[in-house]
Amino acid sequence: MLPGTRRLYARRVEPVLVKDYLGLLADAPGGASRVLDVGCGPGDLLAALARRWPEVRFDGVDADPGQVRLARARHGGAARFRHARGRRMPFDDGVFDLALATESLHHWRRPVRTLEEVHRVLRPGGRLVALEGRGDETWADVRRRLGTPFPLVPFMPLVYRRRGYGEEAIEQHVRPCFAGSPFGGCTVAPCGRWWRIEALRGTAPVPPRGPRDAPGPLEGRS
Numbered sequence: 547m548l549p550g551t552r553r554l555y556a557r558r559v560e561p562v563l564v565k566d567y568l569g570l571l572a573d574a575p576g577g578a579s580r581v582l583d584v585g586c587g588p589g590d591l592l593a594a595l596a597r598r599w600p601e602v603r604f605d606g607v608d609a610d611p612g613q614v615r616l617a618r619a620r621h622g623g624a625a626r627f628r629h630a631r632g633r634r635m636p637f638d639d640g641v642f643d644l645a646l647a648t649e650s651l652h653h654w655r656r657p658v659r660t661l662e663e664v665h666r667v668l669r670p671g672g673r674l675v676a677l678e679g680r681g682d683e684t685w686a687d688v689r690r691r692l693g694t695p696f697p698l699v700p701f702m703p704l705v706y707r708r709r710g711y712g713e714e715a716i717e718q719h720v721r722p723c724f725a726g727s728p729f730g731g732c733t734v735a736p737c738g739r740w741w742r743i744e745a746l747r748g749t750a751p752v753p754p755r756g757p758r759d760a761p762g763p764l765e766g767r768s
């Protein structure tokens with residue numbers, strides 16, 4: 547992120563997003579005892595989930611050490627936040643019941659490898675739920691939704707390469723990445739301006755490594 551924008555984003559954008567996320571994840575953690583957020587950013591989602599489900603243990607990882615510092619400062623009591631990329635996480639096999647990734651998937655530079663790692667840390671029967679924007683909003687829509695004046699909006703097209711996935715990107719890239727990962731596939735459901743992408747970690751033995759990650763719309767900067 548641009549210098550100085552993390553806190554502003556956390557204060558002004560994150561609360562709007564988390565309101566959406568909580569609606570879309572109303573069934574989470576659904577009996578889970580450990581939940582992971584991959585690309586947790588400033589940690590607001592886990593903090594909100596921890597308020598609802600105090601008995602659940604929450605962990606967040608983020609590739610950006612600045613986000614991890616911010617998450618710890620804002621919500622250190624709610625979850626354990628660690629600096630790690632999704633493709634190599636400091637957790638034992640099979641420890642999580644549920645993994646979340648909100649507006650994170652599209653940043654993953656090696657999506658198949660990262661899915662493989664998420665699959666590893668989930669228990670058999672555990673699931674990954676990813677939320678991604680559908681990319682059909684204009685920047686004017688974004689400005690309206692966030693409220694004005696919001697000083698970051700004019701810079702957003704420069705900061706963010708994408709606002710989400712169109713149908714074509716879902717079919718041509720998201721589904722093949724999941725199909726080429728140990729998850730073996732995913733379900734994708736439109737929910738308002740979001741996609742809810744869900745994959746189940748089966749109970750069968752993990753197949754050998756899938757095809758190499760192909761560059762495409764999933765590819766990001768981290």
Ligand SMILES: C[S@@+](CC[C@H](N)C(=O)[O-])C[C@H]1O[C@@H](n2cnc3c(N)ncnc32)[C@H](O)[C@@H]1O
Nearest residue numbers: 585586587608609610631632648649650653768
């Ligand atoms: C658009 S922000 C979303 C943050 C938060 N999940 C939310 O919904 O507001 C994307 C976050 O994913 C993190 N990220 C990107 N690639 C990652 C990766 N490979 N592993 C872990 N975190 C990653 C970024 O550092 C950033 O904090």
